[in-house]
Amino acid sequence: MxxxxxxxxxxxxxxxxxxxxxxxxxxxxxxxxxxxxxxxxxxxxxxxxxxxxxxxxxxxxxxxxxxxxxxxxxxxxxxxxxxxxxxxxxxxxxxxxxxxxxxxxxxxxxxxxxxxxxxxxxxxxxxxxxxxxxxxxxxxxxxxxxxxxxxxxxxxxxxxxHTSLVPVRNGRDDITVEDIEAVDLYPSQYEFLAQLLRESNDYDLLNIDHLLPPKPQNIYLFFQNICADVSFTLYRYYHGNYLGTLNFVWKIPSLDKCDKTKEAKNISAAYDQIPIYCTRQMRKNVINKYSLIVKASRSILQVLYQDLTGDVSTPDNEINKKTHERIKLMLDTQDPDIIIDLRKIINEKGTKFDVFWNEMQDYFNEDFSSIYGTQTSENFRPSKAGQLEADNLPQGIFNNNRVREFVECDFCGKIRCIYSMSALKKEQISTLQLKINDNDFTCGIEEWMPPSHELKGIVFIRQSLSCDSPIESGYYSNRLKKPPICYYCGKNNSLVEATDDLLHGYQSVYPLCSNCQLLGHSFHTWGKKKVGELTRKRKRE
Incomplete structure (x- = not known):
């Protein structure tokens, strides 16, 4: 070879x-x-x-x-x-x-x-x-x-x-109810159960989760052979996930003398003890609806929603969890140092921040001669202010033609644009949609995409925006054909019609709602047309 x-x-x-x-x-x-x-x-x-x-x-x-x-x-x-x-x-x-x-x-x-x-x-x-x-x-x-x-x-x-309008589990469908007759002899592992039933009254609702063995296989065998020296009813609710299965029992006189009315009341009482887990879409629908008529931040509405519905779902991320805990503390304590009734300060200026305002006034009114010749830097020049954000971004990424998707701020509810240099593949679109559905985005978040996420470095969001920033112009692109929303608040109700002079005088006139108009805002415009162009257009009309 x-x-x-x-x-x-x-x-x-x-x-x-x-x-x-x-x-x-x-x-x-x-x-x-x-x-x-x-x-x-x-x-x-x-x-x-x-x-x-x-x-x-x-x-x-x-x-x-x-x-x-x-x-x-x-x-x-x-x-x-x-x-x-x-x-x-x-x-x-x-x-x-x-x-x-x-x-x-x-x-x-x-x-x-x-x-x-x-x-x-x-x-x-x-x-x-x-x-x-x-x-x-x-x-x-x-x-x-x-x-x-x-x-x-x-x-x-x-x-x-996440998109369901009803909870995935409920205490009426995912249950089993079984009547178990008394026996003379039973295994020793059921002694605590038998003693608990003997000491209780008929139809007293009892939770027996603390009596179960630790291993899942032993729990299965426990319920396969469950019995006691008294007759009882076993009620089991199958929730799954981290909650598992909830187990209740109540003593009955005998199988022949079982009171169906009292049994129904016990089933209803057991249902009331089952935690409520609302879906994201259920919470989102309610908050979006009431944010139109209630002037409160979305985080406060979320806490109120949990209090009113009994929703015990955990927040989507650690930031939301801490925010909910602090807002709930504020609402529960009703501490006047934390929550101030605005009706009490309408005619009062307040003195708490006088030191700050005085320092600011002295700074802006400083005499020119005292600052002339002071060495300055261009680090805070407006054209250079966004340089830090742009250092790690592809050149020209924030272009209206590169808007691929939108995400809603979980705090203010405003819609923000998601950019990418090239069109996303189907798998990337699905992955991005899952990330959007997490409802963990807030305006100005430094790292929405974790370093390990597969879309890190592929899709981008402006980090320089805050909840006070208006809607990005990319949202209004004719290519995307999105429904009109107010340029300042992002709401789509009570939009004001722009005058013909504005529509003829500018290339773009962004929507404005009546609420923002009352607050002193006017139509935001872009691209003023030249006089000759206006004249030719009017002649054609």
Whole structure:
């Protein structure tokens, strides 16, 4: 056999990085099985195949526990890697640091799978001595695809839940009610239950969640054989997720003498103890409706909504959680130092901030001779003020032609534009819509997209805007055909009609509502037309 016909493998990496260790370990397994590529294909086809396999394994490595819970186990050739054989992991970054694990992205997982499929579709994979390895790699692809399909199903279910107008669970449909007859002998694990029932009155509603064993499998067996020396009714509400199943019982005289009216009252009483979890769309509809007639911030309306409906859903992010806690404290304590009745200060100027206002007045009224010759800087020049934000942005990103989507501020309710340099793909649009549905955006937020998000560096939002800033001109682009909203407040009710002089005199006249007009605002315009252009246009008319 000539040197040219020898089977060759790519060289090992001389590196201390853990992902290169994974590459070397997989390469050694191929070496033990005397596999390789002819000619110089080991440097191209071979290297690409090994790298694609290890890239997929590296991406799944921190989440192998999740895969195992879904019955997805690594194929034999991957499970035999030395680190996995010792029940450890290659990717130890999240174990040795305080960083949170990056969640698996369906789109990114599918990209790894597609790349690996391209490798195993090549002719060399049909050779007999590669059959066992390719079979294991095919199993690895199936595992990754199955988990990607699971993630897609989760995304679809969550999208349906968030946009639903009714709670996903309720205490009347997702329940079971079972009458259990008294027995003379029962296992010792039900002694606490039997004692609790004996000491209670008939039809007293009792929660027994504190009597259940800790492990889920034992809980299942507990209810399979549940019994006591008195007759009772078992009521179970299946909520799922972190709330789990709520379990209630009440004693009855006997199965023959059961009072259906009292049972119905107990079911209603148990329903009242079940927490209410309103969907995002339910909260959004109510807040949008009442923000039109109530002059209060959206954060206060959200807290009031929770108090009135009993909604115990957790806020969407840590910032909203802290905001809700502080507003609730203000409303509960009714501290006059925190909440001031505006009716009491209509005719009073107040002296609390006099020191501040006096200093500001002295600063702006300072004599010119005292500041003449003072060394100055251009750091606060208006044209340079936005330079800090622009340093990390693509040139020309904030262009009306690059508006792709919109997001609503969770605090003020104003709509802000989302920009990207090029049109987004379908997968990116779906991912962006999920992020928008999180309702965690506020005007001026420094980092709406986390560093680990796949759209980081692809889509952008103006960070220089605040809740007092008007609507961006990109919203009114004819290309997007969005419904008109007030330029100043973002509301679409009571819009004022612009005069013909304004419409003929300017290229763009932005909408204005009656409320903002009463506050002293006028129509915002752009692009004043020249006199000659106006004359020619009027002649044509």
């Amino acid at each position: 000539t040197q040219q016909r020898l089977k060759k493998l790519p060289p090992l990496y001389n590196s201390q990085f853990r992902n290169d260790l994974l590459y070397n370990d997989f390469l050694k397994i191929l070496q033990e099985r005397k596999l390789g590529w002819l000619n110089d294909n080991h440097l191209t086809i071979g290297h690409s195949f090994i790298r694609r396999v290890t890239d997929l394994v590296w991406y799944l490595d921190p989440h192998l526990g999740k895969l195992e819970k879904r019955g997805l186990k690594l194929p034999k050739i991957i499970a035999k890697l030395p680190v996995y054989a010792s029940e450890s992991h290659y990717n130890l970054y999240h174990d040795t640091t305080k960083h949170k694990k990056i969640e698996i992205s369906r789109e990114k997982l599918e990209s790894f799978v597609k790349a690996l499929i391209l490798s195993i579709q090549q002719p060399w994979t049909r050779l007999l001595h590669w059959e066992e390895v390719i079979k294991d790699i095919d199993d690895l692809i199936k595992i990754a695809q199955e988990y990607a399909n699971y993630l897609q199903g989760v995304n679809n279910r969550m999208r349906t839940i």
